[in-house]
Amino acid sequence: MIGQLIIEGLAIGACYGLFGVAVAIIYKTSEVVNFGQGEMGMISTFIAYHILIQYQFPFWLAFIITMIFAILLGMFIEFFLLRPAKDPTVLGLIIITLGAEMMLMSLVGWKWGAEQKDFAFPLSVRDTHEILPGLKLNEWTMGVFILTALIMVLLYLFFRYSNLGVAMRATQQNQNAAKIMGIKVERVFSFTWAMSSVIGAVAAMFFAARSVLDPTYMMEPFMRAFAAAVLGGLTSIPGVVLGGISLGLIENFFGYAWPHWKPIVAFVVIILVLTLKPSGLFAKHYVKKV
Amino acid sequence: MKKICYSIVLMVALILVVPLTCSAAEKGFDDKEIRIGQFGPQTGPAAPWGSVARGAGLLFDLVNEEGGIHGRKIKYYLRDDQYNPALAQAAVKEVVERYGIFAFTGGVSGAGGQAVKKFISDNKILWVVPGTSSLNTVDDRVDGKPDPYRFCSYPRFQDEASVLTKYAVEELGYKKIAILYQNDVFGKVGLEGMTQRLVSYKMKCVLEIPVEPTEKDLASQMLRLKNSGAEAVLMWVSPTLCVIALKTSESIDFKPQWIANSGLSDLALMHHITGGLYEGVITGAFVPPPDSQDPLMVKYREAAKRLAPEERWSSFYIAGIQFAEPLVEALRRVGPNLSTEAVMKELNSFRNWKGLGAPITWTENCHQGTDSVQIQKCGPGGTYILLKDWTENDLATWKNY
Numbered sequence: 001m002i003g004q005l006i007i008e009g010l011a012i013g014a015c016y017g018l019f020g021v022a023v024a025i026i027y028k029t030s031e032v033v034n035f036g037q038g039e040m041g042m043i044s045t046f047i048a049y050h051i052l053i054q055y056q057f058p059f060w061l062a063f064i065i066t067m068i069f070a071i072l073l074g075m076f077i078e079f080f081l082l083r084p085a086k087d088p089t090v091l092g093l094i095i096i097t098l099g100a101e102m103m104l105m106s107l108v109g110w111k112w113g114a115e116q117k118d119f120a121f122p123l124s125v126r127d128t129h130e131i132l133p134g135l136k137l138n139e140w141t142m143g144v145f146i147l148t149a150l151i152m153v154l155l156y157l158f159f160r161y162s163n164l165g166v167a168m169r170a171t172q173q174n175q176n177a178a179k180i181m182g183i184k185v186e187r188v189f190s191f192t193w194a195m196s197s198v199i200g201a202v203a204a205m206f207f208a209a210r211s212v213l214d215p216t217y218m219m220e221p222f223m224r225a226f227a228a229a230v231l232g233g234l235t236s237i238p239g240v241v242l243g244g245i246s247l248g249l250i251e252n253f254f255g256y257a258w259p260h261w262k263p264i265v266a267f268v269v270i271i272l273v274l275t276l277k278p279s280g281l282f283a284k285h286y287v288k289k290v
Numbered sequence: 291m292k293k294i295c296y297s298i299v300l301m302v303a304l305i306l307v308v309p310l311t312c313s314a315a316e317k318g319f320d321d322k323e324i325r326i327g328q329f330g331p332q333t334g335p336a337a338p339w340g341s342v343a344r345g346a347g348l349l350f351d352l353v354n355e356e357g358g359i360h361g362r363k364i365k366y367y368l369r370d371d372q373y374n375p376a377l378a379q380a381a382v383k384e385v386v387e388r389y390g391i392f393a394f395t396g397g398v399s400g401a402g403g404q405a406v407k408k409f410i411s412d413n414k415i416l417w418v419v420p421g422t423s424s425l426n427t428v429d430d431r432v433d434g435k436p437d438p439y440r441f442c443s444y445p446r447f448q449d450e451a452s453v454l455t456k457y458a459v460e461e462l463g464y465k466k467i468a469i470l471y472q473n474d475v476f477g478k479v480g481l482e483g484m485t486q487r488l489v490s491y492k493m494k495c496v497l498e499i500p501v502e503p504t505e506k507d508l509a510s511q512m513l514r515l516k517n518s519g520a521e522a523v524l525m526w527v528s529p530t531l532c533v534i535a536l537k538t539s540e541s542i543d544f545k546p547q548w549i550a551n552s553g554l555s556d557l558a559l560m561h562h563i564t565g566g567l568y569e570g571v572i573t574g575a576f577v578p579p580p581d582s583q584d585p586l587m588v589k590y591r592e593a594a595k596r597l598a599p600e601e602r603w604s605s606f607y608i609a610g611i612q613f614a615e616p617l618v619e620a621l622r623r624v625g626p627n628l629s630t631e632a633v634m635k636e637l638n639s640f641r642n643w644k645g646l647g648a649p650i651t652w653t654e655n656c657h658q659g660t661d662s663v664q665i666q667k668c669g670p671g672g673t674y675i676l677l678k679d680w681t682e683n684d685l686a687t688w689k690n691y
Contacts, residue, residue, distance in 0.1 A: 001517055004542060008509035114337030116529055116563045125541040126565075138541040211506055212533045212563050220504045248507075255510030260473075262510065263502045 003135045005252050011141040013248020014148040015206050017241035019225035020232070021151065022200035024240045027229075029172045029192045032093045036077065036100035038222030040197050041204025042215065043104050044070045046112055048205060049119055049213055059122050066205075067198055074197030075190050083186065108215040121209030144206055148241060151199060155237055168192060172235075224266075231270050233283020242282055318392025318415070319628055323365045324621065326350065326614075327391040329381045329406070330398045330421065332370035338529075338559075339398045342421050343368050344601060345610020346395050352593045353618055360626040364618075367391065371402050378402030382409060391415055392630070395614040400424035400476070411439050414630055418617040418637065419443045419659070421609065423450075424475065427657040428688040436657040439630075441616065441637050443576075443650050443659035447476065447551065449683035450574040450663045451483025451524065454549050457572075457665055457678065458522045459491055462547065466496045468520035470511065470535060472527045473500040480526030480551060486685055496520050501531055508538050516544035525550045529560065536567040552576050552663060556605045561672030569670060572677065574663040576647060577605045577612055579674035586646055608646065615645035616659075648680040656691040 019041070026034045034040075047069045051062040081096050082088070088096075123143035128136040159165040170178040171188045179185055207221045224247065232243020247266050255262035273281055318325050330343040350364040358364065367389060369381035378399060385391050386409075393416035397403050403425045410417050418441045426446050427436035458464045469484055471477035481498060488495055497518040499511045512535065515523060523546045525532055532554050539545070548571045554560055555575040560568040578584060580591075580603050590611055594603055601607055620636040621628070640659075642649040648662035665678040 001513060005510060005513055008507075008513070008542075012507045012509065109333055109337070114333065115559070116338065116533070118563045118565050120565075124565075125537045126567075128541055128543070136542060140541075207506065210534065210537060212530050214530070217506075217530070220506050224506075251507065252510040256514050259499050259501075259511055259514065263505065 001134075003132065005256055006249065007135065007137060007141065009249035009252035010245055011144050011248070012252070013228070013245035014144045014241070015203060015244070016221070016225045016228040016247055017232075017244025018144070018148045018151065018206070019200060019203035019221060020229035020240040020244050021155070021237055022196045022203060023222075023226055024229050024234050024237055025196040025199070026192055027234045028237075029168050030093070030189060031090050031172075032082075032097065033226070033234075034097045034196070035094065035222075036097045036104060037196070037200050037225075038204070038218030039101045039104035039108075040070070040073055040077070041200040041207075042218040043108055044073065044197070044201035045119065045204045045208045045213060046108050049117060049208075050112070052120055059120075063205075066201060070197040070201035071194040074193035074195070077197075078190050078193035083189075105215050112215075114215055116212035116214045119205070119208040119213045121205060123206075123209065125210055140206065140209055147202065147206075151202075152238065152241060159237075164188070164191060227266060227270055230280060231266075231273055233280025236280065236283040239280055239282030243280065246281070318390045318630075319362065322362060324359065324362050324392050324628070325365045325367065325385075325389055326617070327367040327369070327382070327385045327394045328396045329369045329371045329378045329394075329402060330396060331373040332368075333372055336373035336399065339421075339606055340370075341601065341604060341607040342396050342398045342610040342613070344598070345607040345612075346614040347610075348590070348594055348598050348601075348607075349611045349614045349618065351597050352590070355593075355597070359618070359621045360628075362628070371399060373399050373402070375399070375401045375405035379405050379409070382406040386410075386413055386415065393418055393617055393633070395419065395617055396421035396610055397425075398422055407437070407440065411437050415439060416617070416630060416633060416637075417441070418620070419613040421613050423447050423479075428691075435655065438634065438654075441652055441657050441659065443613075443616070443647065445552070445574075445576050445648075445661050445663050446483075446658070446686075447479040447526070448483035448486065449661035449686050450552060450576075451480045451526065452487040452683045452685055453661075453663055453681050454524065454551075454572070454574050454665065455484045455487035457681075458524075458547070458549055459487075459493070461678075462522065464522040464547065465493070466519055466521045467493075467524065468497040468499065468515055468518055468522075468546075469495055469524040470499045470501060470515065470527060470531075471524075472503050472531065474503060476553075477501075477526045480524065483683075484524055490685060501527060503528060503531070505531065506534060508534050509542070511535075512538045512542055512544055515539070515546070516542060520546050522547040522549055525554065527551075527554075529554060529563065532560070533564050533567075536564050536571075540567055547572065549573070555666060557666065557668040557674055558602075558604065558672040561668055568668045568672070571668045573666050573668070575605065575666045576663055577609045578646060578664060579666060579676055580605060580608060581674060582676075584646070590646070612646045615647075616640065616643065616650060619643065619645070653691075656688070658688060661686045661689070 048062045048066040051057050123139040125138045125140040127139045131137050167183045228244035228247045229240045232239035254265040328343045332340040350366045354363045367385045371378035398421040400422045423444045426442050471481045550573040552574040555573040620633045623636045624632045638654050640652045648660040650659040661683045662680040667675040669675045
């Protein structure tokens, strides 16, 4: 039973972590928390659902089209909603993301209605494999583990070795200096939003496969993923994933022992961590000198 | 001076005229029409329940098609509250004050209903039948009396849970029963009903697991249920939580007999959104199966094909018809001399009156109407299997009122 609890905790934690990475990428470059992240993933998943149901395309094709949509959506929001803001403060930009969240939710409600839908994801929680006696691993869990690991490696290589990745890191550290060095900061932001949107869309598909598809289904996962990101440290991508995994394990162990406490225990831990280490468990603490 | 005089005359005229207009509107009917209102979610998180309000609209369209009631057509005012109590309040106030409403029907939001019940009652407007169990007049009596204007027939969840538990113990022979309940008023009254029944058998619930309405991961709860050895699990949760519970339990190879509340009795929808996992689940139901061959059901089904072909013929759509039926019946019984008091008198004389749902009895001292539910089972492809017809809760003490 403990083995199964660990697997379930790791699986949902990895999914929180994956979604948290989408939140962290934008935060890393612009210090903006994108409250529309959940709904961006949600609308992308609805696009995949629409393609699968309406056009009966195979999943891989629907997935590719959805990823293209997610890229365009991220760039659209950055270009048309955030960039035009005049002398924006971080708080102002966060409020704009809240507006985007409401806009996307209303749009989906209008187009697809509020009734719950079943999202036909090829990696099902119902298809299980017994890896050890009494210990089951479902295909959804395997998919989350593999994909999270893959995205982590790709992101590491991207930020470490690609020019664009280095430009993103530079932009995060000092926008003005980055501009002086010839980095097109606005283009970096655009790319960041596109990348975050794609990762968020992938995570949102995984969440839909576990639950149902409706306009509100990503609200709670966003809260958990954000909490995981804060726990691990919003500026550290491996930290965010580890934060997610920690959150998943804590929730599952407490949820098993004391079900009444499951919804709040993770947040109690986060408050404790933030009190003792405000930058999160795995992020470096920078002090700005003025 | 002249201007001041004119202004005073105008103000006095307004004061005299406006109340006259309002009192005419407050009556809620004239020689040609009877105005009936309903609030409920047509958009927002609970929009799937919006079909309740549209179902009532079908009944009124049908009544009008047949010539109305004693020469009066029904004019129906449906307002979207987005499942938001503040919007429900605004909507109810708007239709009452602008048009004058004779009666309300349905209204599926518990919180919205709580927010407007005093206003409706203070304005002496009938409410037949609220579309939520939480507005029942058993748990909400004032000075030992029910609200005189509110007539209910939605079974209390305590009664439904008690009936379902009785079925699980007596007819299915389960000894180990657990409950997965939503950690709010809705879930807790389900727990209360189940506990009451188990105590009567000197049994104990093997495990009570609360879940938050918004939770998306139920792995630890399902593992705990599996470990408890429960043979049957009552589910007093929302559709989304039900889907997550079924998918998670399948992945850990936990397959008890699931027994769900009537909120999960739209079997076609549940079968679809669980990817077929709902097959075999037993539910309570306050609405007969949509494919029932009951003559009334056949009549409404045919009317829906003609008047609302775009609507899915579902349990909740039918529930809307069922909630409005007693009001139409009472209006017919009253005759041409219509008044709120006359309709109330007729409603209070209902004795085992049978529309689509369970037989309804209302008296001046008890406006609950019924505690009966059907027990249904989800068959292949989301089909309905009727396991047990209308069944009362023999432990309900409120019937002594």
